[in-house]
Amino acid sequence: MTARIIDGKARAAALRARVGEQHAAFERAAGRKAGLAVVLVGEDPASAVYVRSKGKATEAAGMASSTHRLAAKTSEGDLLTLVRQLNGDPAVDGILVQLPLPGHINENAVIAAIDPNKDVDGFHPVNAGRLASGLQGFVPCTPLGCLMLLKEELGDLSGLDAVVIGRSNIVGKPMAALLLAESCTVTIAHSRTRDLAAKAAAADIVVAAVGRPEMIKGDWLKPGATVIDVGINRVPDGEGTRLVGDVDFDGALSVAGAITPVPGGVGPMTIAVLLRNTLLAAHRNAGVAYEKGSL
Numbered sequence: 668m669t670a671r672i673i674d675g676k677a678r679a680a681a682l683r684a685r686v687g688e689q690h691a692a693f694e695r696a697a698g699r700k701a702g703l704a705v706v707l708v709g710e711d712p713a714s715a716v717y718v719r720s721k722g723k724a725t726e727a728a729g730m731a732s733s734t735h736r737l738a739a740k741t742s743e744g745d746l747l748t749l750v751r752q753l754n755g756d757p758a759v760d761g762i763l764v765q766l767p768l769p770g771h772i773n774e775n776a777v778i779a780a781i782d783p784n785k786d787v788d789g790f791h792p793v794n795a796g797r798l799a800s801g802l803q804g805f806v807p808c809t810p811l812g813c814l815m816l817l818k819e820e821l822g823d824l825s826g827l828d829a830v831v832i833g834r835s836n837i838v839g840k841p842m843a844a845l846l847l848a849e850s851c852t853v854t855i856a857h858s859r860t861r862d863l864a865a866k867a868a869a870a871d872i873v874v875a876a877v878g879r880p881e882m883i884k885g886d887w888l889k890p891g892a893t894v895i896d897v898g899i900n901r902v903p904d905g906e907g908t909r910l911v912g913d914v915d916f917d918g919a920l921s922v923a924g925a926i927t928p929v930p931g932g933v934g935p936m937t938i939a940v941l942l943r944n945t946l947l948a949a950h951r952n953a954g955v956a957y958e959k960g961s962l
């Protein structure tokens with residue numbers, strides 16, 4: 668058997684097209700575009716690439732995008748001042764502060780300064796709490812994109828055994844909360860987990876969000892399992908580099924039922940969900956009704 672390859676790039680393009688159509692309707696109703704502000708501190712090349720692709724995708728959907736590039740040495744106070752200015756700007760529906768921030772800036776303080784109603788990343792503690800409590804709020808883009816791929820692939824997830832490898836606030840923890848809300852039986856694994864291979868072998872769904880190239884081996888998996896690979900790892904390749912996930916893709920192909928590739932899997936979904944969250948934020952901020960579930 669060879670696993671189906673989940674085409675995240677195509678799924679993301681379809682979601683972006685739906686967001687674009689609904690944004691056009693929003694613009695007619697509200698008399699303005701939805702606006703996303705992206706803040707980038709410093710010159711990390713990978714971050715600069717993501718920020719550029721977010722800006723391009725935002726404009727392609729018809730939305731207004733602004734990028735605020737600050738020097739690496741920017742003080743926490745100056746960054747907080749910018750965040751508060753964006754909080755108060757009626758043209759800005761969504762605010763994304765690209766992480767990681769330089770070491771002298773307290774990320775938690777910056778995230779906490781974002782208006783929870785503009786927190787399209789879903790990282791603010793109020794939105795994390797809403798997700799944990801089953802209340803409406805912004806859900807982090809990467810795990811929500813993973814959930815969309817899983818539901819398209821598997822339909823109803825209830826009763827399935829899921830293992831999430833990684834427990835970060837931006838991927839692992841919200842992913843586990845979403846799967847629990849879908850009535851999966853969820854195991855969260857991390858660097859202290861004992862016998863990870865045996866945990867993976869029991870799972871119908873494996874979500875890998877570790878940041879270690881090709882760590883999860885094909886022979887760990889339950890035959891037919893659905894594998895979502897969040898990892899983005901740049902590794903040396905001849906003269907240059909290439910991207911690989913956290914899963915040994917070639918090894919998993921002959922065991923898994925379906926698997927996301929890297930690149931072309933979760934990454935493009937993250938950006939499409941960011942646009943979706945910005946569209947939701949705009950509807951709420953403009954007081955325009957929005958038909959839930961229509962995306």
Ligand SMILES: NC(=O)C1=CN([C@@H]2O[C@H](COP(=O)(O)OP(=O)(O)OC[C@H]3O[C@@H](n4cnc5c(N)ncnc54)[C@H](OP(=O)(O)O)[C@@H]3O)[C@@H](O)[C@H]2O)C=CC1
Pocket residue numbers: 809832833834835836837838839856857858859860863876877878879897898899900933934935937
């Ligand atoms: N495709 C996309 O859109 C996105 C991709 N990413 C990628 O996803 C990956 C994870 O990102 P992120 O969650 O931010 O990473 P973090 O570094 O914040 O978290 C990594 C997690 O992996 C766990 N871990 C580390 N080593 C092991 C191990 N040997 N066995 C089991 N668990 C381990 C850590 O455990 P512990 O808590 O014990 O330290 C931690 O919980 C990265 O490759 C990142 O680039 C991230 C965001 C978006």
Ligand SMILES: Nc1nc(=O)c2c([nH]1)NC[C@@H]1CN(c3ccc(C(=O)N[C@@H](CCC(=O)O)C(=O)O)cc3)C=[N+]21
Pocket residue numbers: 716717720763764765766767788808809899910929930931932933934935937938
């Ligand atoms: N506040 C904040 N929000 C984020 O959502 C956030 C962040 N900070 N910091 C960094 C991570 C990482 N992230 C990615 C987004 C898209 C791709 C993506 O589109 N990847 C392409 C390949 C891109 C390439 O070639 O480099 C793919 O997987 O096909 C990857 C990773 C969002 N993040």
Ligand SMILES: [Mg+2]
Pocket residue numbers: 767768769770771772773774
């Ligand atoms: Mg820091």
